[in-house]
Amino acid sequence: MSVLTRQPVSAGAGAGATRPRRRPRRQPLPYLLLVPSLVVIGVLLLWPLGQVVVMSFYKLDNVRQLRGQRPWPWAGLANYAEILADPFFRTVLRNTVLFAAANVLLTMILGTLVGLLLNRLGRRMATFVGSCVMLAWATPALTGAIVWKWLFDDTSGLVTWLFNALPDGLSTALFGRSDWTGYGWFNSPLLFFAILTLVVVWHSFPFIAVSVLAGLKSVPGELHEAARVDGASAWRVFWSVTFPLLRPVFGILIVLSTIWDFKVFTQQYVLAGGTQDRPTFMLSIYSYAAAFSPPPKYGLGAAIAVILTVILLVVTGLYVRMVLRQEENS
Structure with missing residues (x-):
């Protein structure tokens, strides 16, 4: 028990000391003001990105499939396996990194x-x-x-x-x-x-x-x-x-x-x-050539686009983490 708790205090002081401090009440207005921006980001960025990710798991080689006039055959990870097994992909990746x-x-x-x-x-x-x-x-x-x-x-x-x-x-x-x-x-x-x-x-x-x-x-x-x-x-x-x-x-x-x-x-x-x-x-x-060059392979092109996005996220995350560590050490 600390010294402060053993010292006698007056009733008024004790009441004031034990009174819980009220937390500031959160106002909903700032969150409401963010809603339009979040909607725009979701419609213009997240929704198309989600569509590309979904397309990468299907075998799409016809425009009618994109229009919903034909079913989408499930391909799973076949598009990614085809890309990663292609020796030309390593050449493309090397060109991209060096450039x-x-x-x-x-x-x-x-x-x-x-x-x-x-x-x-x-x-x-x-x-x-x-x-x-x-x-x-x-x-x-x-x-x-x-x-x-x-x-x-x-x-x-x-x-x-x-x-x-x-x-x-x-x-x-x-x-x-x-x-x-x-x-x-x-x-x-x-x-x-x-x-x-x-x-x-x-x-x-x-x-x-x-x-x-x-x-x-x-x-x-x-x-x-x-x-x-x-x-x-x-x-x-x-x-x-x-x-x-x-x-x-x-x-x-x-x-x-x-x-x-x-x-x-x-x-x-x-x-x-x-x-x-x-x-x-x-x-x-x-990615563009794989998706739109005849014969078109939209699912394959989408898989390449997803790989590019993942690479950018990893590179950006590693660099930001390094910068944060430098800021903490400085």
Whole structure:
């Protein structure tokens, strides 16, 4: 028994001490305000996702089945077994992982450098440059892919014209050819992925740059000044002062970039001209080709889409867990 319980107290004090504290009453209004958002999320996200998961367990190879005019034969895990047993799936998975890793790395580096540059500029110049940079991000992916495909056109593209403008001796010494008219820029898988990476990074880095710039504005300037007074270099100031403070921002941006780059579809479809170039397949276009290329296999395509979703959930969960552990240890 504690000392406090043995001390005599007055009746009024005792009554006040033993009176239970009332918990704040929960108001239903905040929950009611969330209902419209939850309904929209359920209709636009959860319901289609659930339909894809259900379709992955059936053998669907006819449009009439999707319309409900024919029954859905149960396939169980046969679609998943077929995908995982296919050696081509491992090639597609390798392409997807390597492409996403390269694009996330390049996008983060370029976006961070541009964000640091915007932070050093004056207000008017930063506004002008930031607005110009955001034009790339605001451009629809389809429009941007069409423009880039024209730039690499084998007859009238700007890149072809620039290479033809090189002196014949220099072009032959560097690349082994002097006439670039008719050169298939998208025929080689390695060159195709290089151009696709250029297109995706060009479209993605402005968002990273503006997000980093917003994070830099929240860092107290006194910390940077103190580091410079101590003789720290620009790299040291960034790595020891700026980066630790912006670690949550970088964590969110890396997760978002990973999700976006894993499911790149529009740019690849436009640059490849469809689904004929199988050596450059990634999971998104692999799912589309399996579902809609003749003969269609909608259940198989849905199973590939589910596998892609699971991979993204696992990668995102592991990264978020790592970030949380770092926050707890710091």
